[in-house]
Amino acid sequence: MAKKKTSIKDIAEALGVSITTVSFILNGKAREKRISDEMTGKVQDYIKKIGYKPSHIAQSLRLGKSKIIVFMVEDISNQFFASIARLIEEKAYKNGYKIIYCSTENDTIKTKELISTFKMRNVDGFIITPTPGLEHVVRKLLEEDFAVVLFDRWIPDVDCSYVVVENKLSAKEATQHLIHQGCKNLGFVTVDSSQTQMNDRMDGFLEALIGTEAKSAILKVKFHTISEQEASRKILEFFSSHPELDGVFFSTNYLAFEGLHALIKLGKKIPEQIRLVSFDDHYFFNLFQPPITAIEQPIEEIAENLMDLMLKQLEHGEVQNNKIILPNKLNLRESSVYK
Amino acid sequence: MAKKKTSIKDIAEALGVSITTVSFILNGKAREKRISDEMTGKVQDYIKKIGYKPSHIAQSLRLGKSKIIVFMVEDISNQFFASIARLIEEKAYKNGYKIIYCSTENDTIKTKELISTFKMRNVDGFIITPTPGLEHVVRKLLEEDFAVVLFDRWIPDVDCSYVVVENKLSAKEATQHLIHQGCKNLGFVTVDSSQTQMNDRMDGFLEALIGTEAKSAILKVKFHTISEQEASRKILEFFSSHPELDGVFFSTNYLAFEGLHALIKLGKKIPEQIRLVSFDDHYFFNLFQPPITAIEQPIEEIAENLMDLMLKQLEHGEVQNNKIILPNKLNLRESSVYK
DNA sequence: TTATTCTGCTAAAAGGTTTTACCTAAATTA
DNA sequence: TAATTTAGGTAAAACCTTTTAGCAGAATAA
Numbered sequence: 210m211a212k213k214k215t216s217i218k219d220i221a222e223a224l225g226v227s228i229t230t231v232s233f234i235l236n237g238k239a240r241e242k243r244i245s246d247e248m249t250g251k252v253q254d255y256i257k258k259i260g261y262k263p264s265h266i267a268q269s270l271r272l273g274k275s276k277i278i279v280f281m282v283e284d285i286s287n288q289f290f291a292s293i294a295r296l297i298e299e300k301a302y303k304n305g306y307k308i309i310y311c312s313t314e315n316d317t318i319k320t321k322e323l324i325s326t327f328k329m330r331n332v333d334g335f336i337i338t339p340t341p342g343l344e345h346v347v348r349k350l351l352e353e354d355f356a357v358v359l360f361d362r363w364i365p366d367v368d369c370s371y372v373v374v375e376n377k378l379s380a381k382e383a384t385q386h387l388i389h390q391g392c393k394n395l396g397f398v399t400v401d402s403s404q405t406q407m408n409d410r411m412d413g414f415l416e417a418l419i420g421t422e423a424k425s426a427i428l429k430v431k432f433h434t435i436s437e438q439e440a441s442r443k444i445l446e447f448f449s450s451h452p453e454l455d456g457v458f459f460s461t462n463y464l465a466f467e468g469l470h471a472l473i474k475l476g477k478k479i480p481e482q483i484r485l486v487s488f489d490d491h492y493f494f495n496l497f498q499p500p501i502t503a504i505e506q507p508i509e510e511i512a513e514n515l516m517d518l519m520l521k522q523l524e525h526g527e528v529q530n531n532k533i534i535l536p537n538k539l540n541l542r543e544s545s546v547y548k
Numbered sequence: 549m550a551k552k553k554t555s556i557k558d559i560a561e562a563l564g565v566s567i568t569t570v571s572f573i574l575n576g577k578a579r580e581k582r583i584s585d586e587m588t589g590k591v592q593d594y595i596k597k598i599g600y601k602p603s604h605i606a607q608s609l610r611l612g613k614s615k616i617i618v619f620m621v622e623d624i625s626n627q628f629f630a631s632i633a634r635l636i637e638e639k640a641y642k643n644g645y646k647i648i649y650c651s652t653e654n655d656t657i658k659t660k661e662l663i664s665t666f667k668m669r670n671v672d673g674f675i676i677t678p679t680p681g682l683e684h685v686v687r688k689l690l691e692e693d694f695a696v697v698l699f700d701r702w703i704p705d706v707d708c709s710y711v712v713v714e715n716k717l718s719a720k721e722a723t724q725h726l727i728h729q730g731c732k733n734l735g736f737v738t739v740d741s742s743q744t745q746m747n748d749r750m751d752g753f754l755e756a757l758i759g760t761e762a763k764s765a766i767l768k769v770k771f772h773t774i775s776e777q778e779a780s781r782k783i784l785e786f787f788s789s790h791p792e793l794d795g796v797f798f799s800t801n802y803l804a805f806e807g808l809h810a811l812i813k814l815g816k817k818i819p820e821q822i823r824l825v826s827f828d829d830h831y832f833f834n835l836f837q838p839p840i841t842a843i844e845q846p847i848e849e850i851a852e853n854l855m856d857l858m859l860k861q862l863e864h865g866e867v868q869n870n871k872i873i874l875p876n877k878l879n880l881r882e883s884s885v886y887k
Numbered sequence: 888t889t890a891t892t893c894t895g896c897t898a899a900a901a902g903g904t905t906t907t908a909c910c911t912a913a914a915t916t917a
Numbered sequence: 918t919a920a921t922t923t924a925g926g927t928a929a930a931a932c933c934t935t936t937t938a939g940c941a942g943a944a945t946a947a
Binding site for chain 1: 601602603604605606608609614616623624625626627630631633634637641646647648649650651662664667668669670805808809812831832835836837
Binding site: 226228229 | 893894895896897898899901902903904
């Protein structure tokens with residue numbers, strides 16, 4: 210019913226004081242502004258009594274800050290991104306910030322549009338998994354003094370803070386692990402895009418092969434631009450046309466899921482006939498029989514660093530080019546010893 | 549650098565017209581307000597030229613609407629909630645709304661605090677998975693004319709819109725399925741809380757037993773209030789102390805994951821020794837060997853209905869007590885025929 | 888005593904919109 | 918011709934804060 214919110218003005222009138230006085234008291238500047246303790250008490254009591262809360266919108270307008278951070282990821286329903294969302298949420302709320310999310314679908318046009326609408330929404334900061342071709346927009350954002358932190362991948366030619374992981378090193382280690390297990394014909398399944406993290410993973414894979422006699426076969430799937438069935442078919446096709454493969458590296462977990470599906474269909478014995486390794490660990494990999502080796506990204510640290518950089522930029526206007534690269538953890542599992 | 553945003557006033561001055569005129573044109577009321585086409589064109593050209601976008605904050609203040617919906621779920625990193633988040637996002641953005649998320653952790657105090665801060669943020673609508681003891685707050689929200697839609701579970705004594713699924717019926721069907729497969733000793737593993745959806749699932753399970761000779765054993769785990777290890781231990785303990793069980797119903801997928809873990813540890817053969825059924829389907833259930841039967845909630849429909857109800861309330865101030873109950877799909881799988 | 892400082896408080900502007908109420912000159916109607 | 922309507926616009930209030938600049942009176946200093 211009574212949608213009418215009480216404002217500072219109402220309080221001032223009810224108490225017969227000025228708006229200014231109430232505002233000072235509300236903002237803890239009573240002492241500083243020489244409001245008597247008596248008056249302060251009176252106003253505070255009244256505010257508590259009627260349960261007044263200031264309008265954040267009016268504050269935003271006046272102060273030019275919305276206390277909102279936008280979290281733009283490829284797909285919020287992806288386990289990895291959802292987990293990060295969960296973790297940054299806590300820190301944001303603790304510091305008085307709210308988080309708006311959106312999924313870019315790795316679509317540059319869509320992402321640009323989203324950024325443009327967020328700008329007019331006066332959001333204070335952007336946490337972004339950049340799509341290809343976003344250089345200009347991000348540069349503009351920085352010029353206009355927005356707080357920006359990239360993650361998961363970064364943009365080579367833009368001097369912007371980011372938090373990523375050691376993609377190349379971890380991929381190399383995991384590949385070497387396959388080689389040590391005796392694999393001679395290695396497959397690499399990745400998404401067909403120029404995202405830096407995927408490139409780095411492939412570089413790591415290739416580097417591990419140097420100086421060994423292992424052979425390799427690579428499949429790039431346009432995972433998000435084609436239908437899931439089609440992606441699935443491509444992967445199945447890859448494995449049927451490469452029966453020699455005795456080890457596979459999946460550059461991300463959803464590819465591994467599809468790959469697993471395909472290999473089971475083909476009747477391959479894991480790990481006897483073919484060994485698997487995947488980037489992005491998942492509860493599932495530990496539960497599958499046999500459990501599957503995977504590279505675990507340090508999501509707590511990623512989230513922590515993301516919000517640290519973001520808050521630093523927001524509160525102190527700190528330098529914008531903090532580059533953080535975190536180590537991953539290789540969870541060895543396919544030893545068939547379940548624990 | 550140039551953080552100074554151009555405002556309607558700047559445009560008015562530059563063109564030597566009044567603010568009102570510009571505003572009318574911006575809001576497509578030029579004709580209605582009898583602004584000449586010539587003037588309209590001039591202003592529109594200028595606006596396009598300088599790329600002006602109105603300040604949403606100022607609009608919010610003036611109109612009392614923020615065009616923000618808050619999505620309050622138990623845990624945004626949970627696959628089910630994250631998937632819904634992804635789907636409602638699209639519809640929200642299409643209608644000019646943004647979505648703020650937060651995780652309640654099923655903690656009533658925390659939830660109340662969150663709602664309170666959102667109110668002063670002037671959010672327009674609330675989509676909530678209600679925690680126990682939230683009756684008052686939700687009722688208040690409705691009284692104050694906020695748009696509210698509950699989902700996943702509802703609050704018995706409050707007349708508020710919601711979108712839920714046929715928990716009881718589906719649980720009953722799944723249990724009957726176990727019985728038809730020949731299970732005589734059924735376990736039911738659920739979370740220890742009074743959430744309506746969990747109660748309904750248990751009711752369905754129990755109802756399926758009526759008139760049969762099957763026996764049952766029930767475990768309630770305080771999943772979120774105790775550590776994950778401890779929950780895991782409880783479940784392991786349950787299965788070791790109930791070796792007679794030849795069928796289990798898990799009331800949600802993360803319990804099934806833990807249960808699976810425990811059963812594998814105990815060396816149980818699935819499905820020969822014990823058959824499994826879980827609420828909330830998951831990619832994983834189809835991939836596991838043998839694949840596991842599960843009840844799939846219609847997340848697209850849930851999301852669709854959620855946003856429909858929400859937008860109806862927001863745009864037309866429609867009646868608030870729309871109760872939608874959607875059917876689930878029982879995905880039969882443990883037949884060991886992999887497809 | 889006069890000049891200065893301090894105490895306690897307030898008026899008003901600014902932030903960017905939307906919208907109501909109104910104005911003037913030209914055109915139409917009676 | 919006189920009265921009314923229409924065309925084309927505008928001034929100003931309202932939404933709710935924060936903050937600057939300042940005011941009157943009391944206390945202190947010179």
